[in-house]
Amino acid sequence: MPATAYDVLIIGSGPGGYIAAVRCGQLGLKTALIEKYPTLGGTCLNVGCIPSKAVLESTELYHKATEQFAAHGIDADNLRADLPRLMARKDQVVKKVCDGVVYLMKKNKVDVIHGTASFVDATTVQVAPAAGGSEEGQQLTAKNIIIATGSKPSSLPFITLDKERVITSTEALALRELPQHLIIVGGGVIGLELGSVYARLGSKVSVVEYTDAIIPTMDRTLGKELLRSLKKQGLEFYLSHKVTAVTREGATVKLTASPAAGGADLQLAGDYCLVSVGRRPFTDGLNLAAAGVELDEKGRVKVDEDLQTTVPGIWAIGDVVRGAMLAHKASDEGVFVAERIAGQKPHLNYLLIPGVVYTWPEVAGVGYTEEQLQELGRAYKAGSFPYSASGRAVAGSDTEGLVKVLTDAQTDEILGVHMIGPRIADIIAEAVGVMHFRAAAEDVGMMSHAHPTYAEAFKEACLNAAGIGALNM
Template sequence: MADFDLIVIGGGPGGYVCAIRAAQLGLKTACVEGRETLGGTCLNVGCIPSKALLNATHQLHEAQTNFEKMGLMGANPSVDWEKMLRYKDDVISGNTKGIEFLFKKNKVTWLKGWGEITAPGQVKVGEEVHSAKNIVIATGSEASVLPGITVDEEVIVTSTGALSLPKIPKSMVVIGAGVIGLEMGSVYARLGAEVTVVEYLDAITPGMDAEVAKSFQRILAKQGIKFVLGAAVQVVERQGNVAKVAWKLRKDDKPGEIEAEVVLVATGRKPYTTGLGLEALGVEMGPRGTIKTNDHLATNIPGLYAIGDAVAGPMLAHKAEDEGMAVAETIAGKHGHVNYAVIPGVVYTTPEVASVGKTEEQLKEEGRAYKVGKFSFMGNARAKAVFQGEGFVKLLADQETDRVLGCHIIGPGAGDLIHEICVAMEFGASAQDVALTCHAHPTFSEAVREAALACGDGAIHA
């Protein structure tokens, strides 16, 4: 008889959600996690700590820039970096302890250590081997570093090191203009560092709607972040307490270089499957180190599943959570499903940027007839009241059916506003459905309704 119905390897967002849902569905469940705390990269050295620092530095920006405009007078606050890091650590602790509480509440067994699948249905943790009817791999990802770059997490750092620098650097180079690089770059720019972003492509945030990306770059530049685009990094070399970054522009091979106290390497992430024993087990692998799965997230080994960053698709915590729930449902004999067409993405800078569904570029490439409804936050009373009138909502709908195909928002609260469109798309709503839905005034969400109105007869406040 198996020790467990399910063993989940990895206690990050995909893994712990999978374990909790499986336990709720009546399965005897264990979760393998080698960190001292649950929550994986996201809660410990990723999503949550970075949002804490983004929040703290946004408040600093408000005090320095907007308080006086509102009649809040007094000296600007100074930054106690050690105390800010303690605040970040307290946020992490509160969240990770919360997951441990949920494990106890739902009777999920935490197998502390690193897991290895020694045979189908067998997981070795430390010196003990545990059996399970089903196994889910939820081991997440790790930072992907360009060849020839040596990361020391002191001067040349990944996002992990960037979250715990001993002091605020006077200068920082960010290699990679994706979500992680721009969020961390934004944090340190607000703290006074001179931040330069070096990106291989000719635009920031690859895959984002081009119009939004262009506006996003312009706003970040106004905030003091410098950009070098279309640049192929040649050298990243530590020289004492600083590092040199050298590049060549792709269009003309023109060289350039810069020196900074800290270099953040934010060139993406790759699946972390080291030590699992997948090769010996005969697990089929996909491109770029992913584990190959079918529509039910099952591997070619019976009873073995994989989710989250370990499999294909966007490396997003909420995508991993959805997959974790779906796999638990499937194993419990129910119908597990993930709608990959409706997975939102968010950049938590100020302003926030959020998107779901198709971009204009994708629709053009598909040859699909569509219409665009746009509304600027300058027409939104609430946004102007909080000095966030820059940005817009852009809604894309089918030309004939009016069905919502995608939405892209840059502005206040974009990461929350996008979910109205996620729900609309999940239920096959039209732009008119959104436009005819009453929205409270004054709220940022009215901008979404106005964009939907713009897909029809026209927005009211444009």
């Protein structure tokens, strides 16, 4: 059977792959999208970003009802959370969003092929039929091939992930019983978000982190503030502890960790252990060697500044290449590559890709952290504004957190914005926008912000960084 030819062939339908497919379709390129699983959307839509936000939203509503409604004069007696129903709603959300991707493929005339892809050579891909699927195996050729196969949860060499009691984020998003004691290995974004979910529902949650801070890759101010807030919510933390063993005995999971300061080992026992120590690029089974595509020392696909691999015409995006493992970073790269293939000259500034933690309070940052500016020896000014001084936050009983703005000491250009507080995941977009146009802090201070709003805190922090006193509450 002769191979079917395309302008662009995309392997993987996550937020990098499917967005690349949409943009290729919009640009008039004959495009096919290969996905080995029955549903489109990859990790993000099926077992990551979307389901986690669904359960975070549900449990935040429950937490507000149980902890805050009374202060607002609302009686809500005999409340209870039904975990199976909560998870069923999450499944409905996932289905709706994944169905939306199917619609986008049809709308943009992208051929969707379900099966497992592997390279035959630099322009040919063999697609083995999906298990239980009706489609036959086939060969496809393309002028351009985009690798968008994403990542998988990492573990530690001595930990056996049985996916029953010793679990990854995938299983944690599908539990049908409430853990009595959830032990989390890793104080990063995924562990804290899922820890928040179960702590709100009543589980005891213990977080064991190797470094001396949670969310250690973000500005240290954010980690300190979030740690204080999550402790108030009942989570317990063991920082600067190196996990040395995780074992299961029936329905009990035991963890041993050594404190960096020395002394007796930490011993914890719970009914579930979530291993959340990061993710690894997923290239298994692609047969990259047949195409001549090279990997780096961390198992990532090597790419140049245009995201082209070591083989002309083969590109790679998202978690499978260097950089932060973020869904929106993958999407931005998908658009970038599609436009490069079409002969356009897109631009992508990695410094202006924000990071967000969807706990409550929410956390977000973009640009340089204060620690990075200090390491670079760059002269800067810092301004901040606390949510305890925000009229909107006081009215909404969401006064935890702050906005911190870092600016160039001479030009006042905004170099970094770091936020923790209510609605931060949305407010950070304003910071990204003004930084994209290289605004000064005083510029933002001159912009009208509706009052009262949570976003006013950003304006006030900019005024503070520019040396102007607070104007509002």
